[in-house]
Amino acid sequence: MSRHYCITEEPISIEKTVSLVTRPEAGAVNTFIGTVREITQGKRTLYLEYQAYKSMAEKKLMEIGEEISEKWPEAETAIIHRTGRLEIEDIAVVIAVSTPHRADSYEASRYAIERIKEIVPIWKKEHWEDGEEWIGNQKETKAYAAGKPEEEDIS
Amino acid sequence: MNKILFFAELQENVGKESIEIEAAGQSIKQLKEYIEQEYNLSKVHQSMTAINEEFAPNDETIKEHDTIAFIPPVSGG
Numbered sequence: 001m002s003r004h005y006c007i008t009e010e011p012i013s014i015e016k017t018v019s020l021v022t023r024p025e026a027g028a029v030n031t032f033i034g035t036v037r038e039i040t041q042g043k044r045t046l047y048l049e050y051q052a053y054k055s056m057a058e059k060k061l062m063e064i065g066e067e068i069s070e071k072w073p074e075a076e077t078a079i080i081h082r083t084g085r086l087e088i089e090d091i092a093v094v095i096a097v098s099t100p101h102r103a104d105s106y107e108a109s110r111y112a113i114e115r116i117k118e119i120v121p122i123w124k125k126e127h128w129e130d131g132e133e134w135i136g137n138q139k140e141t142k143a144y145a146a147g148k149p150e151e152e153d154i155s
Numbered sequence: 156m157n158k159i160l161f162f163a164e165l166q167e168n169v170g171k172e173s174i175e176i177e178a179a180g181q182s183i184k185q186l187k188e189y190i191e192q193e194y195n196l197s198k199v200h201q202s203m204t205a206i207n208e209e210f211a212p213n214d215e216t217i218k219e220h221d222t223i224a225f226i227p228p229v230s231g232g
Contacts, residue, residue, distance in 0.1 A: 034232050050231070053162055053224055056208040057231075081231060093232055113232055121205070121224070122231030123163035134164040136228030 004078040005061035007054045007122070012080045017094040020078040026098035030105035032113050034093040036086050046127045050083040050092060053121035057081070060120040064112055068097065071111070072104045079112060081122060092124075157217060159190070160224035165202065169194050178223065184213040186223065202227045 004020055018029055036048050065077040081093045095112045099105040116122070125134045157178040161169045178186050183204045190199045202225040204211050210226075217223060 051163055051166075052231070053160065053205070053208075053226070056205055056224065059208055116232045117229065119210075119229070120231050121162065121226050121229055123227065124230045125163070134167075134227070135230040136163075 002058075002062060005058050005065060006080045007052045007057050007061075008080060008082055009084045010082070012082055012091050012094045014091070014094055017078050017080050017096045021076045021096045021098035023076065023098060025074065025100055026076070027100050028102035028105040029096060029098045030102075030109040032093070032095040032109045033091055034113065036088050036090045036092060038088045040126070043126075043128055045088065046129060047088070048086045048092070049125040049127065050081075050086060051123050051125070052081070052083045054083075057121050061116070063119070064115045067115065068108045068111060072099060072108045075099045075104060075108045077108065077112060079116070081116070081120070083122070157220070158222045159186075160222065162224070163227050165196065165198060165225050165227055168196055168198070178217045179219040179221070181217050182213065183211060183215050183217065183223070186217060187213070187225075190225070198227070199225055 014031065014033060018031060022029060038045055061079045064079065068075050068077050076098045078096045082091065086092055093116065095109055097105045097108040097112065099108065123134055125132055156175050158173055158175055160173045161171065166172055187199050191197055205224040205226055206215060206217065206221050
């Protein structure tokens, strides 16, 4: 699988991720760094655990990169997502997008993180002092394979 | 035979990462109904499904050697 779209158990290097997309044609590199938040809706998280369906997740990250290339043809994208146990402030995901001009890099970067939350098979489990839970459906939407809910999904 | 993969909450509920069963000829919907009964796992119906690492609708028919994964609502990022 391409170095540009990876699921890894190792800490993510921001600098290495950025260096995957820097090139002479680019005048802008936008990075999005997703980190582990301590307080969510008033509740204190001790640590997170991320699990992925690695082979499919890497394919879907690459697919997001291809979608970005269709929308912003001059963009180059790298997305690295970490799995395993992560502590507060640890980096869970780094997205780097380079484009000739800055506006596109902001938009493409935002697009990438929103799509990750829709189509990439990665799950996080929040561990609290008094319990734990797998978190799902953060966008309050589901990503439907057919692009819309099937009858079975609604019932 | 078909390999069936479970992730996140489904994996904990089933107690296994995967099982192997003969599911060829069934639809995804039928397989979900079987899994629901066998493992008392109604949440399988809230999951998306992937066949060979690609999302597939409930009416898709499973073929010999297909790998099926149930994908609960994702929470990456």
